[in-house]
Amino acid sequence: MLPRPVVVGVDGSPSALAAVEAAAQEARMRGAKLHVVHAFIWPAMHVPPGGSPLGPPAGGVQESVEHLLAEAVERALAAAPGVVADQAVIAGQAVTALEAESRTAQLMVVGHRGSGGFAGLLLGSTSVHLAAHSRCPVIVVRDRMANDGPVLVAVAGTPHNRGVITYAFEEASLRGADLVALHVAGTWSDHGDTRPADLVDLSGDGAMLQADEERLLDEALSGHREEHPEVTVHARVVRGRTRPTLIEASRGAQLTVVGTRGHGGFTGLLLGSVSQAVLHHAHCPVAVVRSDLDLP
Structure with missing residues (x-):
């Protein structure tokens, strides 16, 4: 039976990318898969997933999200070579999506301050709620993980x-x-x-x-x-x-x-x-x- 995954929430912010690196290292230490998640409320945006008819063909929200996830996975593989990573876009609010993901994860990793799709990911809101209600342990990352010290x-x-x-x-x-x-x-x-x-x-x-x-x-x-x-x-x-x-x-x-x-x-x-x-x-x-x- 494969170990449960390590899940990390991303939004493209520097804090979230630092969390991705930390989560990749945690997944490699555990011999677990890394699951990179982006939560997005599509209907609330009132825009089509693809590009605007008046804009460039690759200028849509969907392409931006795909680029965000690809960057996160690339960052994970660079931080922890050999780790197995997949990605997913989940419809819904960040806190709801991450809390649901925690039910099948062995560890959740989030940045301490977010933007974009995880605009509420500030200490005192989403990360605090997740820390209190997650069904698995949660690591909140400030900047980069240190590799030394107790x-x-x-x-x-x-x-x-x-x-x-x-x-x-x-x-x-x-x-x-x-x-x-x-x-x-x-x-x-x-x-x-x-x-x-x-x-x-x-x-x-x-x-x-x-x-x-x-x-x-x-x-x-x-x-x-x-x-x-x-x-x-x-x-x-x-x-x-x-x-x-x-x-x-x-x-x-x-x-x-x-x-x-x-x-x-x-x-x-x-x-x-x-x-x-x-x-x-x-x-x-x-x-x-x-x-x-x-x-x-």
Whole structure:
């Protein structure tokens, strides 16, 4: 049985072309096919697919889309020689088309900022919606993927974090990279510059709380370490505010992995504030893994 494809959404923008290169490399690492998708709402354009009777014969929308896809596939093959790639134009809005594609994909890859057919592909809209609702992990690419540095995973210390850690170990293994498992502990709130004393200050026993946090982190990683002995793990417990700490840690990473809240609470809040902040401000591509996904 062939592995499920890696799907990338394209629109011709520099961000989308960077996503194509990243997706091609991901597909090659997985031995999977690359599926290049462009979503287009033909009826809303009120133009025929072919050229205008008053214009050049090759000046139609269809030719433009075909050129866009051909350029994307060419970019993919240059980035990952030997990868098998196909392409498709899907009628519909970008977010709807990509969410449907995610049901049969093992990974979705999108750029952080789009144009044209993916005009809504800006952080805070399509990419955020897809990260929260995709039926497979999503990588949001900023510029080019880095080929060095560790994979960084945010460990929240909850049962829902297991799928996030599983995916981070798999990515580190595929890339031959170290894994930095970062747990940010000891803060009451991430809002504002002023807050009550943190847990360590209140307890008066910082060493004990630090030891407890390190033990919980080791327990969260233990089974995964046995499954992936080839991955060198750096487990770190850091006191600080979660969002700025993770964003700063992403500077030296080639990929940051974060999770969502799953199906609890309001569906519009599936992507928590920490994950949204990392998506907006991380210094490397970000992989978002829904907590309720059954990863293969």
